[in-house]
Amino acid sequence: MVDMDDDELLDALGVEVVPLKASSRTPREERIIAGFEDILRFYQAHGRAPQHGEDGDIFERLYAVRLDQLRKLPEAHTLVAALDEPGLLAGAPSAAADVDALDEDALLAELGVGDVAPTEDDITVLRHVRSSVEKRAAEEVADRAPCRDFERFQPLFVRVEQELKAGVRKALRFGRDASVADGNFFIVGGQLAYVAEVGEIFKAPNGESDARLRVIYANGTESNLLRRSLQRALYKDDTGRRLSEPYMGPLFGEEAEPDDIESGTIYVLRSLSSHPFVTEHRELIHKIGVTGESVETRIAGAEKDATYLLAGVEVVATYKLHNLNRVRLEGIFHHLFGAAQLNLTIEDRFGHPVKPREWFLVPLNVIDEAVQRIRDGSITEVIYDPKSARLIDYAQTHYKDEP
Structure with a gap:
């Protein structure tokens, strides 16, 4: 083989040598x-x-x-x-x-x-x-990164926002209870945040205990900041809030509140609609409502009201209650059976699409059990499982275990 220097070898290979340009910037x-x-x-x-x-x-x-x-x-x-x-x-x-x-x-x-x-x-x-x-x-500041399994947590944020609107949860000023635990929800920096994991406890340089967290944010990001860092951020944030656990407060109190009614009725309706889906699942589809007037007056003219699926209804159960808070009571039902809410759109009398609320795919016996639990105060201990169509112990199915 003929000996060639580097330049000759590169030339033979057809490689053009371009000298590196020095940066023109200072x-x-x-x-x-x-x-x-x-x-x-x-x-x-x-x-x-x-x-x-x-x-x-x-x-x-x-x-x-x-x-x-x-x-x-x-x-x-x-x-x-x-x-x-x-x-x-x-x-x-x-x-x-x-x-x-x-x-x-x-x-x-x-x-x-x-x-x-x-x-x-x-x-x-x-x-x-x-x-x-x-x-x-x-150490105190952890960069946020996209949450790769955010689809696991997104339903939680949707539910929590519904619970806040319904009054099932309360946004409480951070300070009285400064704990941070697995499954807690907070509002920090204007963002809804969920503590998905609390790592192993360790001693910080100042001798206090700390832990690394996995915090998921409603915008689809996550961070691994320290527990004390989150606490400090919540203390400094004037709008920082802790979200209470799902609890409605007293439904039957001794003192009247603005939304209280002296006596009322929880009513359960079954639709007589000829809509194919309603016809197929008629025994399972129920409307749950609360009224301070007679149920007959409440449902008068149902055939002309999209709220009642533009069809007649059958009253299948009623429960008389006294000194109850209507808003809180309706909030409980929406929270409890929200995952089984009927997803059906119909047209009203003017041809406008309407999605009726307060209709749920829940068996009548489960609604009856829910009312009994409302009466004895144990309703906060259960959640509704659509797969098994029954109420199950809340402690056994924590939010973080949802798919």
């Missing part, structure tokens, strides 16, 4: 771009620009100051124009950051873009070593 420009890329990554992770305030973690507050300062640098607008698709630099500097009070050296120092950089062999400068403050911040 170190200062490179650092400005790198600083903005950090801000851009924050925006992509959280869907918003970093903000000032003690509620934010140390990195967000740093990025907020940096963003304000970049907005004041005309050259920065030119340098990152191609990267700034969200238009982050277009906003006005926040009043929380007194950028004008900084001279040029201080400004560049905050940005980390000082013109004079230490030499690579300067042994007096520590590199790649984080300060103790940064280390603590890194």
Whole structure:
């Protein structure tokens, strides 16, 4: 084989050698771009620009100051124009950051873009070593990531929002009960958060116990922040809330409330509709309601009301109750049988689509058991299982075990 040098060998292989181009940017420009890329990554992770305030973690507050300062640098607008698709630099500097009070050296120092950089062999400068403050911040702050199995948790958030609207759950100010346990729901930073897992308990450097959490957020992300970090965030957040467990409060109290009625009736109806689905499942489909008037008056004209499937109804059960809270009682039924709510759309008299509520695919004997449990106060101990069509112990089927 003929000996060839490197250039001849590459030429024989048809490989064109293109000399590497030296970067045309100065170190200062490179650092400005790198600083903005950090801000851009924050925006992509959280869907918003970093903000000032003690509620934010140390990195967000740093990025907020940096963003304000970049907005004041005309050259920065030119340098990152191609990267700034969200238009982050277009906003006005926040009043929380007194950028004008900084001279040029201080400004560049905050940005980390000082013109004079230490030499690579300067042994007096520590590199790649984080300060103790940064280390603590890194421990306290966990980056959110997409939740890969969010489909497991999404039904929980839907249910909890329904429970809040129905009054089954309450949003309580965080503080009186500062515990964080598996299965808890919180509102933090305006986001509904679910504690899916609590890791092994360990001793923090200050001697207090802590644990790593798996927290799922309603926007489809998750984080593995520390328990004490979540507690601190909830304490600092004026809107931070703990969601109570599903409990309606007293249905039969000694003192009257605005939605109380002196006496009333829980009524259960069966539809006489000729709709194919209703005809096929007539023995299972029931409407549950509460009224303070007579049931006969309540259902008068059902054939003309989409609420009653535009058909006559048959009263199959009634239960007389006294001094009850109608809103809470209806909320209990919607919470208990929500998973079995009839998903049927019909057209009203004007041809408009209507999805009637308060109709459920629940056997009559189960409704009867639910009413008895409402009376004795044990309704909060059970949930309805659509697969077996029965009430089962709530403690045996925790939310986290749902598919």
